[in-house]
Amino acid sequence: MRGSSLLKNLLRKLMYGTWGAAPSDVYKKIHYRRIWLSSVFITGVVAIAPLVFMTVVNIHQYHKTIKEEAMHPTSRLVSSNKRALEHSLIERKNALQFIANEKSTEQLADPLILRSIIDNLNSTFEHFVDLTFIDERGNVINYVGPARYESKLRGVNYSQAGWFQEVRDEGAHISDVFPGFRETPHFVIAVRHRDPHGDMHVLRATLDMALLTSKIPSFSKDDGTDAFIINDQGVLQTASRFGRKALEKAPVPVPPKTAATEVLEKTDDSGRAYVLGYAYIEDTPFIFIMTRPLPELMQSWLSLRATLLGFLAGSIVVILLLTTTVSSVLVGRIRDADMRHEMALHKVEYTSKMASIGRLAAGVAHEINNPLAIINEKAGLLHDFVDMTPEFPKRDKSLKLIESIIASVERGSAITHRLLGFARHIDVKIQPIDLPALINEVLGFLEKEALFRNIEVQTFIADGVPSIMSDRGQLQQVFLNLINNAFEALKKDGRVGILIENKGPDQVVVTISDNGPGIPEEDLGHIFEPFFTTKTEGTGLGLAITYGIVRKLRGEIEVESQEGIGTSFHVVLPRVRGE
Amino acid sequence: MPELRVLLVDDEEELVGTLAERLALRGYDVTYLLDGAEAVRRAAQEPFDVLVLDVMMPGMNGLEVLKEVKRARPEIPVILLTGRGSEQDSQTGLELGAFDYIMKPVKIDRLIEIMLKAVGANG
Numbered sequence: 001m002r003g004s005s006l007l008k009n010l011l012r013k014l015m016y017g018t019w020g021a022a023p024s025d026v027y028k029k030i031h032y033r034r035i036w037l038s039s040v041f042i043t044g045v046v047a048i049a050p051l052v053f054m055t056v057v058n059i060h061q062y063h064k065t066i067k068e069e070a071m072h073p074t075s076r077l078v079s080s081n082k083r084a085l086e087h088s089l090i091e092r093k094n095a096l097q098f099i100a101n102e103k104s105t106e107q108l109a110d111p112l113i114l115r116s117i118i119d120n121l122n123s124t125f126e127h128f129v130d131l132t133f134i135d136e137r138g139n140v141i142n143y144v145g146p147a148r149y150e151s152k153l154r155g156v157n158y159s160q161a162g163w164f165q166e167v168r169d170e171g172a173h174i175s176d177v178f179p180g181f182r183e184t185p186h187f188v189i190a191v192r193h194r195d196p197h198g199d200m201h202v203l204r205a206t207l208d209m210a211l212l213t214s215k216i217p218s219f220s221k222d223d224g225t226d227a228f229i230i231n232d233q234g235v236l237q238t239a240s241r242f243g244r245k246a247l248e249k250a251p252v253p254v255p256p257k258t259a260a261t262e263v264l265e266k267t268d269d270s271g272r273a274y275v276l277g278y279a280y281i282e283d284t285p286f287i288f289i290m291t292r293p294l295p296e297l298m299q300s301w302l303s304l305r306a307t308l309l310g311f312l313a314g315s316i317v318v319i320l321l322l323t324t325t326v327s328s329v330l331v332g333r334i335r336d337a338d339m340r341h342e343m344a345l346h347k348v349e350y351t352s353k354m355a356s357i358g359r360l361a362a363g364v365a366h367e368i369n370n371p372l373a374i375i376n377e378k379a380g381l382l383h384d385f386v387d388m389t390p391e392f393p394k395r396d397k398s399l400k401l402i403e404s405i406i407a408s409v410e411r412g413s414a415i416t417h418r419l420l421g422f423a424r425h426i427d428v429k430i431q432p433i434d435l436p437a438l439i440n441e442v443l444g445f446l447e448k449e450a451l452f453r454n455i456e457v458q459t460f461i462a463d464g465v466p467s468i469m470s471d472r473g474q475l476q477q478v479f480l481n482l483i484n485n486a487f488e489a490l491k492k493d494g495r496v497g498i499l500i501e502n503k504g505p506d507q508v509v510v511t512i513s514d515n516g517p518g519i520p521e522e523d524l525g526h527i528f529e530p531f532f533t534t535k536t537e538g539t540g541l542g543l544a545i546t547y548g549i550v551r552k553l554r555g556e557i558e559v560e561s562q563e564g565i566g567t568s569f570h571v572v573l574p575r576v577r578g579e
Numbered sequence: 580m581p582e583l584r585v586l587l588v589d590d591e592e593e594l595v596g597t598l599a600e601r602l603a604l605r606g607y608d609v610t611y612l613l614d615g616a617e618a619v620r621r622a623a624q625e626p627f628d629v630l631v632l633d634v635m636m637p638g639m640n641g642l643e644v645l646k647e648v649k650r651a652r653p654e655i656p657v658i659l660l661t662g663r664g665s666e667q668d669s670q671t672g673l674e675l676g677a678f679d680y681i682m683k684p685v686k687i688d689r690l691i692e693i694m695l696k697a698v699g700a701n702g
Contacts, residue, residue, distance in 0.1 A: 366662060369662050369683065369684075370591060370594075370662075370683075372683075372684055373591075373594050373662075373683040373684040373685070374591065374593045374594050374597070375684075376683075376684030376685070377593075377594050377597035377598050377601065377684070377685070378593075378597055380597070380601055380687055381597050381600055381601050381604075384601055384604050384605075388604065409684055410684075413684055
């Protein structure tokens with residue numbers, strides 16, 4: 001509860017800034033909140049929109065650049081590995097082709113010579129498992145290699161095998177990896193041999209899969225990069241680093257065939273992004289594949305993006321703080337100016353209203369005064385007659401009646417006097433003022449109400465209070481406002497005390513106290529502000545005008561109040577109105 | 580005590596007539612007039628002891644009458660009758676040489692008191 005009200009206060013401070021006062025009627029009427037909101041919105045958007053736009057463009061651009069930079073090494077790595085692999089395959093194929101061209105049919109059919117050839121090949125190139133010499137009809141003529149395979153090859157005919165036909169037609173063939181009847185997976189390179197008579201034979205070499213495996217680069221343990229070779233059917237030719245063995249299904253689909261090295265961005269089955277680099281190895285079924293997890297490559301990108309977004313967020317916070325502060329100050333100024341304007345208007349209106357009432361009162365009083373004077377004289381004459389006639393019937397009774405008429409005339413005369421006094425005070429005039437008398441005059445206006453509402457009014461006058469130099473009408477208005485306010489605050493059986501006393505040698509203070517409900521502490525600081533009102537029908541100007549008048553008369557006005565006990569207004573007036 | 584000759588001037592006959600009658604009842608020789616100009620003329624010719632003059636009158640007002648009378652017969656004391664709210668006029672009247680002023684409605688005893696004082700002061 002406490003925290004939320006604190007937050008509310010903070011927000012209020014932020015929103016209203018220097019406006020200070022609680023939102024009054026005028027504030028609501030003129031929609032300062034709307035002005036404030038549009039000011040914050042417009043300046044905020046103007047400042048923030050380009051920033052957001054630039055950040056988005058930057059992020060996009062940086063992302064593209066960094067991704068390209070991340071993919072480039074992959075492409076290079078794939079290319080160099082592909083070249084090495086291609087080279088070692090072509091090298092062996094060419095060596096085989098050289099032997100096929102160099103040796104005669106008879107030489108190749110000689111087991112001793114073929115044995116020496118394979119030994120020579122292995123001493124230079126490695127990974128040759130066996131060599132088979134096959135005639136035009138697909139029959140094995142000669143075989144050198146591990147003795148345990150030899151019996152299996154006797155009588156085999158390859159004339160229907162796809163590779164045999166390919167060698168016959170194209171001149172060479174490199175197979176993918178297959179298990180065959182040898183225990184370890186291997187692959188085959190076969191070349192065509194022609195003798196001078198135009199007969200065709202085939203020289204076929206079986207190579208250990210280790211040749212391929214030796215061409216796969218190795219990576220550090222925590223590197224997520226994987227490299228392997230697959231064939232064009234999507235079967236692994238070498239083991240994958242992460243679980244799959246050779247001749248199992250490849251962990252990536254077969255990429256589209258291209259002549260050059262390609263790097264693509266892909267997503268695997270579990271939604272992880274990775275970079276796929278691949279290259280087809282010409283004239284072979286092999287495809288060199290390299291996969292690298294994208295997040296690893298983009299690590300630097302993530303931290304850059306965080307920096308950019310952090311900067312954006314920080315800037316937005318600063319901009320919002322600035323725009324709200326500036327808007328608060330500006331709208332506060334506008335509101336203050338409006339308030340002063342409104343106040344001035346009200347004052348003019350009030351003054352002219354008072355002037356009209358004054359003129360009306362003076363006119364009425366004057367017109368009534370004449371008939372009162374006549375009644376007075378006629379009654380007086382009648383009194384003389386009755387008084388001088390001892391035998392007048394019901395003489396005493398008549399005299400009493402006439403005296404009552406004269407007394408009533410005096411009362412009427414007192415009222416007209418008061419009205420005229422009120423009218424006179426429209427013009428500002430500094431003159432000696434007897435404060436107790438002036439207060440009694442003001443109370444005269446209110447005595448009916450006090451009587452009616454059973455309000456007890458007591459006036460205390462300290463000894464030695466002098467008359468002061470001030471404006472009678474203005475002071476009358478001040479005390480009328482204050483006493484009237486006290487009356488309005490009071491319920492039935494209220495009390496109002498008025499104390500007039502000296503304050504130092506140069507000032508007189510008039511204190512008007514009531515035993516009303518008091519003013520809440522949070523309102524106490526605002527009650528002299530224009531348009532501050534707690535009454536449903538109040539203008540909120542009464543005390544503001546009172547304050548203005550007292551200041552104009554070089555005086556001071558203070559308030560003290562305690563809820564449930566009452567309120568006191570102290571009006572301090574100078575004896576002489578100095579400059 | 581010699582009979583005091585009083586000239587009362589006020590445009591309101593109801594008022595001035597009655598007041599004159601009341602003063603007469605008390606033994607004064609009272610003449611009353613409703614017009615300022617005539618008052619000036621009569622005051623110049625007749626030996627009044629005291630002049631009671633209303634300030635607010637149509638035509639020639641009380642202050643003008645006062646000025647004229649004071650020029651012709653400076654020795655006659657003049658008492659001004661003023662309505663409420665014309666204190667400023669009364670002040671001017673005193674400066675012009677009026678003896679005193681009295682507010683309407685008039686209390687007859689107070690008027691007589693001032694009249695006697697005025698005549699006494701005059702010697």
